[in-house]
Amino acid sequence: xxxxxxxxxxxxxxxxxxxxxxxxxxxxxxxxxxxxxxxxxxxxxxxxxxxxxxxxxxxxxxxxxxxxxxxxxxxxxxxxxxxxxxxxxxxxxxxxxxxxxxxxxxxxxxxxxxxxxxxxxxxxxxxxxxxxxxxxxxxxxxxxxxxxxxxxxxxxxxxxxxxxxxxxxxxxxxxxxxxxxxxxxxxxxxxxxxxxxxxxxxxxxxxxxxxxxxxxxxxxxxxxxxxxxxxxxxxxxxxxxxxxxxxxxxxxxxxxxxxxxxxxxxxxxxxxxxxxxxxxxxxxxxxxxxxxxxxxxxxxxxxxxxx
Amino acid sequence: xxxxxxxxxxxxxxxxxxxxxxxxxxxxxxxxxxxxxxxxxxxxxxxxxxxxxxxxxxxxxxxxxxxxxxxxxxxxxxxxxxxxxxxxxxxxxxxxxxxxxxxxxxxxxxxxxxxxxxxxxxxxxxxxxxxxxxxxxxxxxxxxxxxxxxxxxxxxxxxxxxxxxxxxxxxxxxxxxxxxxxxxxxxxxxxxxxxxxxxxxxxxxxxxxxxxxxxxxxxxxxxxxxxxxxxxxxxxxxxxxxxxxxxxxxxxxxxxxxxxxxxxxxxxxxxxxxxxxxxxxxxxxxxxxxxxxxxxxxxxxxxxxxxxxxxxxxxxxxxxxxxxxxxxxxxxxxxxxxxxxxxxxxxxxxxxxxxxxxxxxxxxxxxxxxxxxxxxxxxxxxxxxxxxxxxxxxxxxxxxxxxxxxxxxx
Numbered sequence: 073x074x075x076x077x078x079x080x081x082x083x084x085x086x087x088x089x090x091x092x093x094x095x096x097x098x099x100x101x102x103x104x105x106x107x108x109x110x111x112x113x114x115x116x117x118x119x120x121x122x123x124x125x126x127x128x129x130x131x132x133x134x135x136x137x138x139x140x141x142x143x144x145x146x147x148x149x150x151x152x153x154x155x156x157x158x159x160x161x162x163x164x165x166x167x168x169x170x171x172x173x174x175x176x177x178x179x180x181x182x183x184x185x186x187x188x189x190x191x192x193x194x195x196x197x198x199x200x201x202x203x204x205x206x207x208x209x210x211x212x213x214x215x216x217x218x219x220x221x222x223x224x225x226x227x228x229x230x231x232x233x234x235x236x237x238x239x240x241x242x243x244x245x246x247x248x249x250x251x252x253x254x255x256x257x258x259x260x261x262x263x264x265x266x267x268x269x270x271x272x273x274x275x276x277x278x279x280x281x282x283x284x285x286x287x288x289x290x291x292x293x294x295x296x297x298x299x300x301x302x303x304x305x306x307x308x309x310x311x312x313x314x315x316x317x318x319x320x321x322x323x324x325x326x327x328x329x330x331x332x333x334x335x336x337x338x339x340x341x342x343x344x345x346x347x348x349x350x351x352x353x354x355x356x357x358x359x360x361x362x363x364x365x366x367x368x369x370x371x372x373x374x375x376x377x378x379x
Numbered sequence: 380x381x382x383x384x385x386x387x388x389x390x391x392x393x394x395x396x397x398x399x400x401x402x403x404x405x406x407x408x409x410x411x412x413x414x415x416x417x418x419x420x421x422x423x424x425x426x427x428x429x430x431x432x433x434x435x436x437x438x439x440x441x442x443x444x445x446x447x448x449x450x451x452x453x454x455x456x457x458x459x460x461x462x463x464x465x466x467x468x469x470x471x472x473x474x475x476x477x478x479x480x481x482x483x484x485x486x487x488x489x490x491x492x493x494x495x496x497x498x499x500x501x502x503x504x505x506x507x508x509x510x511x512x513x514x515x516x517x518x519x520x521x522x523x524x525x526x527x528x529x530x531x532x533x534x535x536x537x538x539x540x541x542x543x544x545x546x547x548x549x550x551x552x553x554x555x556x557x558x559x560x561x562x563x564x565x566x567x568x569x570x571x572x573x574x575x576x577x578x579x580x581x582x583x584x585x586x587x588x589x590x591x592x593x594x595x596x597x598x599x600x601x602x603x604x605x606x607x608x609x610x611x612x613x614x615x616x617x618x619x620x621x622x623x624x625x626x627x628x629x630x631x632x633x634x635x636x637x638x639x640x641x642x643x644x645x646x647x648x649x650x651x652x653x654x655x656x657x658x659x660x661x662x663x664x665x666x667x668x669x670x671x672x673x674x675x676x677x678x679x680x681x682x683x684x685x686x687x688x689x690x691x692x693x694x695x696x697x698x699x700x701x702x703x704x705x706x707x708x709x710x711x712x713x714x715x716x717x718x719x720x721x722x723x724x725x726x727x728x729x730x731x732x733x734x735x736x737x738x739x740x741x742x743x744x745x746x747x748x749x750x751x752x753x754x755x756x757x758x759x760x761x762x763x764x765x766x767x768x769x770x771x772x773x774x775x776x777x778x779x780x781x782x783x784x785x786x787x788x789x
Contacts, residue, residue: 121597125600146601153601155594157593157594158593159595160593170384170388174385
């Protein structure tokens with residue numbers, strides 16, 4: 073993976089003695105979309121803030137576009153923070169001019185590019201309006217325009233879908249995919265697996281500050297999905313306990329998910345199930361990211377308890 | 380350069396606001412009122428009054444002449460035979476009933492007793508009192524000299540009044556000046572200095588709190604360093620302050636040069652180029668010192684209310700010089716005042732006040748400037764660090780210990 077635009081190694085950050093990020097490492101490969109997934113409070117925002125040099129890690133290294141983060145690098149990154157604000161009294165074009173200049177752009181370039189983007193996002197009529205006159209959705213669009221105004225090589229988006237209405241979610245999704253086509257590398261964090269699943273190439277899952285899973289979406293799905301047999305049944309599943317072929321049973325009463333260690337044992341397990349309980353339906357599930365996430369999470373918890 | 384972008388933005392934000400225009404116009408008007416109103420009131424208070432003179436001694440006669448410039452006319456009345464007590468009681472009633480204004484009783488033994496009695500509703504009219512006593516004194520002197528057969532020429536020579544003109548001795552030359560102008564002006568200039576430092580200091584604070592509340596900091600910091608933002612803000616508002624002070628100075632100069640009222644001339648005499656220079660220097664020193672302190676407060680809190688609370692010690696620090704201001708006017712060179720005026724947080728106001736009264740030794744001025752500059756650098760270093768961490772802390776109010784830890788963050 074020599075072609076990583078983002079290399080993060082052994083990141084550690086403590087807050088008041090509590091470890092928020094624990095030996096977190098991952099890569100973002102050029103031109104790909106990496107989804108950083110995890111529940112609220114997992115350490116996603118803390119990690120992203122460390123990427124942006126907003127807070128410093130206690131230890132670990134971050135290399136972006138082959139170098140350590142510094143002023144000049146900031147101009148090549150587009151960052152959409154989770155906490156988003158704008159100057160309410162500032163006019164739309166003035167806002168673009170200010171943030172653009174802070175990204176090292178020339179004013180003439182900002183006017184030109186800003187106008188294009190405002191048109192594209194249906195905000196052209198508002199260029200001389202104050203930000204406070206915009207609706208919530210419009211100011212979210214403006215935020216996104218600011219993020220991409222300087223044509224960054226790398227986009228870092230922290231919870232880009234949060235607080236958006238469905239129309240704007242679609243818009244952001246399209247934008248991410250479009251930027252990918254332009255060859256731009258993108259990392260975004262989210263706890264919304266459904267949206268992530270549709271656009272990411274790679275995944276890194278984080279929980280309690282620790283990485284619990286990473287890889288390409290395809291690999292992860294392949295690894296996980298065929299290991300789960302979902303059944304609808306009546307009866308008692310307790311006979312499966314202690315079975316060496318079964319790694320875990322999640323029993324919901326009428327429905328259960330049975331994980332198996334090896335695909336080759338699939339037939340054998342099904343046979344035992346048909347003998348043991350009244351089987352009403354079964355399928356080898358095409359596991360969703362959400363499912364993978366939850367199962368990785370439970371595994372992680374069990375490891376924690378065991379360890 | 381990114382800092383220039385921040386400076387420009389912050390500058391424009393302030394200067395374009397209506398409040399900037401309003402305070403620019405209103406402050407000198409209020410200050411003008413502050414200077415002129417006491418004078419005007421005194422003029423208005425110059426009520427016309429007639430003083431009745433009851434001469435029991437026969438020495439005074441009609442030698443009291445009307446004094447239109449202090450609004451006094453004299454009228455002799457016949458002293459009632461016998462005791463003056465009856466007459467006084469009668470006129471007391473008249474004075475209370477406002478049928479008469481005032482009564483001056485010259486007792487029969489005025490030459491030996493050197494005492495006269497003055498009855499009026501208002502006896503704190505200093506000018507009238509002073510006139511009566513000096514005039515009576517010269518009338519008596521004349522009388523005695525006449526009795527001794529001294530020639531009228533000599534009498535006139537001896538009894539001529541003496542004026543005391545006060546001159547302020549300064550290195551750059553001696554100027555005619557008086558205590559009231561002196562005191563009023565130094566307090567006034569200090570007030571202007573204080574209010575400008577206060578206004579712009581708290582503006583920096585409110586600005587930081589607003590940006591924290593806007594949740595805008597993260598975008599800003601992802602584009603540039605926190606210290607760039609911090610210094611950009613402090614400098615941007617400094618230029619706004621200088622613009623305002625500059626406008627005032629400009630208009631002041633025009634005003635002083637185009638009108639020739641005595642009072643304005645007195646002030647103009649008080650304000651030299653050097654003085655204006657010192658005003659700007661100490662404004663900048665005070666502004667930087669306090670705006671950085673105010674910015675730290677802004678970065679450490681979440682709401683304007685919290686900011687006000689935490690900023691009140693700073694405001695006390697700024698007010699203390701006023702409380703010792705009277706001491707400074709009376710004894711600007713005593714060691715206590717010297718030491719206090721060298722203390723960096725007081726220097727901007729106290730040293731400036733000392734300069735406006737007597738020019739302190741140049742090395743003291745220089746020392747105070749140096750100490751202040753050092754303090755500013757130290758504060759800026761600490762302030763940028765506190766700002767760096769504080770602006771991203773939302774929610775709970777940090778303890779002092781926590782803030783101390785922020786300074787040590789990498």
